[in-house]
Amino acid sequence: MTAPAAKVCTHCGLLKPMSEFYRRESSRDGRRGVCAVCTRRAAAIRHQVTRDAARNRRYVTRYGITADDVDELRAAQRYRCALCGRHEDRLPLGLMVDHDHHSGTVRALLCHSCNAGLGHFRESTETLHAAIAYLARGDELLAITETEKN
Template sequence: MRVDAVARGLINRDHERDKRYRSRYGITAGTVDQLRARQGYRCAICDRHESQLPRGLAVDHDHATGYVRALLCLTCNTAIGLLEENADVLRAAIHYLLRAEELAASVHNET
C-alpha cells in the first residue's frame, strides 16, 4: 500500500512538471530532460553543472517570440533578463568590465 502511495506521488509530480513546462514554454518535461542531457547538465553560458546550482537549470526563452533557447543557471538567466536580452548592451557591459582596472586606476589617481 505504501509503495502505491509513493508511486502515485511521483506520477503526480511528473504530471505537474510536464503541465508547467507545457503551459509556460510550449514544451514537455521530456524535452527539458533532453536539453539537460544535450548540454551535459550544464548552464549554456557559464558551464556550471546543475549539481552545483541550488535551483538547478532554468528554461531560457526569448520573451518576444516565446521560443526556448537553452537551459541556464539562475544567475545567467537573470543577467540576460536584466540586460533586456540586448546583445549590444551585453557587449557594452563586457567592454566596461575589460576596462575596469583602467577605470579604477583613473578614479584612485585623482584622489
C-alpha cells in the same frame, strides 16, 4: 471470539501480523486489507506520477515543450549551464529554461544567476556589449593604477 493474529495482504499476498495493517473500523477484523508497506508504496507511486504530470504540464504551458524535451536538453548540454558551464549538481535551483520573451522560442538551459543576468539586461545585446566594454575599461583602469603604484 479472539481476533486473528495475522492476515494476508491483498496486494503483496504475504502473511503479516495484524499490527502491520492500518486500522479500518468498517472492516470485520478492524484492519485494512492491504498492509502498511504496500499502502505507502502505492501512495509514493501516485505522488510521483502526479508530480511528473504537473512538471510536464508546467513546461508545456510556459514554453510549449515537454518535460522529456527539457531532459533531452539537459543531456545535450551535459547537465551544465549553457553560459557559465556550471554543472547542475552544483546549482541549488538546478537548470532553468531560458526563452526569448518576444518569440517564445526556447534557447537553452541556464543556471539561475545567468538567466537572471540576461533578464536584468532585458535580453539586449547592445546593453550586454556595453557591459563588456565597461568591464574591459575597468581592467585597463586597474592596470594603469597598478603601474602608478610601482
